[in-house]
Amino acid sequence: DIQMTQSPSSLSASVGDRVIITCRAGQSISNYLNWYQHKPGKAPQVLIYAASTLQSGVPSRFSGSGSGTDFTLTITNLQPEDFATYYCQQSYSSLYTFGQGTKLQIK
């Protein structure tokens, strides 16, 4: 299975900040990388697929980049509704795997 490692595991930031979350794959996965936002008690929501394609309806303050083994999710101008847990997930193999998550908290 392809291991996905996110960093940091948790992050404190303020409204208006820019934050960057990184995700590293255990082998090259080209750009088969997705990012999700998950809030307690709710279903996860895809933000970005194919490493950098913004899902329809997702605000443009979210962006993704990377290819091969190293990827980033950037959130600019943090809004109150952005405080959640973020996961990366590879779709290079149909034995899908997620990163362990990054919990974004209000400072």
Added chain:
Amino acid sequence: EVQLVESGGGLVQPGGSLRLSCAASGFTFSSYTLNWVRQAPGKGLEWISYITGSSSAIYYADSVKGRFTVFRDNAKNSLYLQMDSLRAEDTAVYFCASLGVARSYYEWFDLWGQGTLVTVSS
């Protein structure tokens, strides 16, 4: 309304069995690959199974292979997860999720249900 609704969760003893259901509405169910994803208390998301629209391809995570069986009934717009030989570490919220596809090969978990809680405990 386009939605997935899970049911069947509950309390079960270690070694026991449980069957989860996921009812779909608002889309052409048989055209979509579906998955089960779980989240243990205080832990992250874990993909556990995949089934194509025609059931021609089925995959499992190593953590559940040989104990869980995924199947679907397209006539009933329903997905199922038969869970046998349950362990304490199977305690989690179980989500069903449909697969979104772009350019024929980029895939992501698109539509999710709200989840159903399975607790394995004596």
